Amino acid sequence: MSARRSELTRAAARLFAEKGYHGTSVGDLAQALGVQKGSLYAHIQSKADLLWEVASEGAAAFHAALDSVPDEGPVIDRIRAALRGHLRVVGEQLDVATVFVREWRYLEGERRDAFVAERRRYEERFRALYREGRELGELRADLDDATAALLALSAVNWAYAWLRPGVDTDAIADRFTALLVDGMRGYNTP
Amino acid sequence: MSARRSELTRAAARLFAEKGYHGTSVGDLAQALGVQKGSLYAHIQSKADLLWEVASEGAAAFHAALDSVPDEGPVIDRIRAALRGHLRVVGEQLDVATVFVREWRYLEGERRDAFVAERRRYEERFRALYREGRELGELRADLDDATAALLALSAVNWAYAWLRPGVDTDAIADRFTALLVDGMRGYNTP
DNA sequence: ACTGGAGGCTAACGATCGTTCGGAAGGAGA
């Protein structure tokens, strides 16, 4: 992929995240590159191509983050690593993550189906950590692992809305993990 | 407000939630009412009016839910009530809640400013519960209440994405509360 | 020196966008 083409993809990620897919015109994209809008079609076949590309990039980034979580070791450590990885992707590729989380639904046809499948697979991998933790006894036996995974995943999925670039995402992930693991009950509470 | 006008607002909420604000045309809205698109302008001055109306309705609903949380009593009970209230709004007014959470950013000018202020005020009220809990000693003294509130609020803000109408939102809120309060650590974990 | 491809230009296409307008049907109130 040429350098110019990469610029276009990055501009698309930024503008789709900022103004939404339907709120971004081909003219906007062209302006971001300092070019006439017709010229973009030397690089793409349609505007939808760009959405697909950015969404796929997001899916790849989140899966890659999970790939680097070890298969063994204390489950709580792995949960912390998964949260760290997810938040790191959001923090370092905020535009791409925003499109992955919010704009994907404007995909159409089989691209949409393929995206949904990838997304579901990611959530499954995430949830498996909690199930394994319960089965191994590292998490409480009466844990509703689906709810626990939903709570954690919701928190990080929503992160694109409040995470500002440059913050220490590892520290936030660690605080989330500590809360999820130990709770917030005080000592003088029945 | 006339009955017809209310129908229009409800159709707007549904379509904005389903296809997005920019993805919904005035023609789509007219079709939902079985009417020519020009006829809608007997009820509204612009399409943006509808977005503002639905977004405001959402803000009112969420604030009303918080209003019914008592000012006194055990903080944990009040946190549970707040989560119940929030999730109940999402479950019972899914379209409105979706617009409140996701489509508000297409508001423009002072309407956008006013919405953001209302939203911030809601989050502040939510966060105050956690701060009070820590100060009263009902939540652990070393609690990072901002992080705790963020975790809880993120989970319920994201709920529009996975909550299906008709489920028992109170039960989900209770499970979230239990998790947040007591954590998920197992007994044979150091 | 010649060629081919990459990248950009201008101009225009048909479609659709949100909005406006004049007129008309129909019921409610006087």
Added chain:
DNA sequence: TCTCCTTCCGAACGATCGTTAGCCTCCAGT
């Protein structure tokens, strides 16, 4: 019966949408 108000129609407006077409320039490879 007359009038007003709500609601809608049908047609049109200018603007903007995503996309296509033909042409030009520049540069790397042969």
